[in-house]
Amino acid sequence: MDELVIETEGLTKHYNGVVAVENLNLRVRRQEVFGLLGPNGSGKTTTILMLLGLTEPTAGWVRVLGLDPARQPLSVKARVGYMPDEVGFYEELTARENLAYIARLNGLSGRVAQERIEEALGRVGLLDVADRPVATYSHGMKRRLGVADVLIKKPQLIIMDEPTQGLDPEAAREFLRIIRSLKEEGITIVLSSHLLHQVQAVCDRVGLFHKGHMVLEGTVTELARQVLGTAYHIQLEAEGSPESITAALRRLPGVTDVSWDGKYHYRVAAVEDLRTEAAGAVMSAGGRLLSLELDRPSLDDIYARYFEEVEHVPAA
């Protein structure tokens, strides 16, 4: 099932001469969780607004669920749920009243609206506080209400802008759980974030944005290969002469770099998983192995390394 839910070609947006998004080619497949990554002001929110038809592109071509958001905005917005960053509600109204307004705007009324509201509130665990004014809600509760709000229209695609920002770890975990369960129902999800470990935890693929361009795209492992070059990092601790241990590790075929971080700690970069070989090398150099661990490539490393390189280019 490789149906494309989002497809853009050469999508470009300029705000008063400033480039917000340049020549974006984005493809998101059905039932995929796609992460838009990048620092603030790199064009993530603008991209989202163009996908929803809330902002007109300067140039380029967009299809969302096969529809053109600029020409068929009602059909697109009836099928796509959008949760903005810092989602806001009418504070003096209760959660139920807020959702009822959204249901009416979607053309739902009476029993159908009632059922959808109950279902959505139950889904995010807000049923028992549904009749309290939103002003009394915590930040995490408002975010969950934001999800309920999106679910009212039973969307095929959900776009979330910075959904976990400002949530405490427990609330964030709960939020990621909701995202995964939505994916299992067959809903496609696009989310933007700069909280990398959370993106890594839920996204199938990510796109890295920088100054309006999508500079990298793919799964986390693919990105790691592109940016970090060697995808495997082994951390080991060993007692013994640092010189001979370092030398022994360097001799192993496939090892690209070894660094000694003082005292017992070594870092080995390799093209494949060389844990067994590394352990052998430490033994043969007369060292006593204390711990051995393989680093999974993390988005944080990719991100940090990528922007380090980008920053250094103009400086040089």
Next chain:
Amino acid sequence: MSQPREEGRRLPAREGSPWTGLWAVVAKEMADHLTSARMRILEILIVLTAAGTVYMAIQEIRTTIAQDPFLFLRLFTTSKDPVPAFVGFLGFLIPLIAIALGFDSINGEFNRRTISRVLAQPIYRDALLMGKFLAGLFTMTLVLTAIWLLIIGLGLITLGVPPSPEELARALCLLLLSIFYGGIWLAVAMVFSVVFRQPATAALAAIAIWLFFLVFWDILSSLLASALLPIRYGTMEEILAQTKLAMNLARISPNTLFSEAIIPILQPNVRSLGLVLTWQLQGAILGTPLPLGESLVLIWPHLTGLIAGTILLFALFYILFQRREIRV
């Protein structure tokens, strides 16, 4: 569901009606207006004013024994020191209500960060705009009609005479005029709610405009007229031209339009709003009331002026908001 790929952008028009969701917005906004504390305060204020002025008017009317075929209308226009007549109060209470209903309509949505969530629903911006304007207008209609009924009721009880059909028609005209007058100020407040990010700034700006027209415009228009058409030789033509110019300049102000338009409606024996020269009165029987139709002809320019102003301001509001980027 899928569109031909390249030529999709050449589709003739946007799909669907711009009014999808309009009534949902109107219902929600009206509910907000009617339950807000702001509205309660205004309601209390306006009911007190109505009761106070009409009570004084009744006291005054009772003391006169002169025959008056339009006794009922005098409820609105009679004043007794130190309280001015009800219509005098209306002239500045209506702008106040209108501004209170409109000054935070758009920037409030931005500040509460609800705007992007609402516009992500399957509606056009048109529905949100029109819905907000109509909700304001309907709320004002509701409040003004309630007061109007209250005054008629008070009149029935205290005067003990039922109003004639013509009096009722004239009173109804007053109600309609008040609503149109409110519409123009509602549009002013809404324009400022798009222009300014802060509701407080928008409210202040709207009130400043209102005060400008209420207090300074009359003075300014006579100053302007004497600067533009100075009286050099003291001829009749010069004096007339200057006075006419001053009068027409003053009519740019909606306050002037409203207070002038009320006069022939509530005082049927008024037969002109401009300068009247003696030869123009030839054949007129002074003191006889004009029929309602003639009074309406007299204020027709004022009425169209008020409506045209409202439409122009609403168009401005519309253009400003349609161009506004949702991105903050």
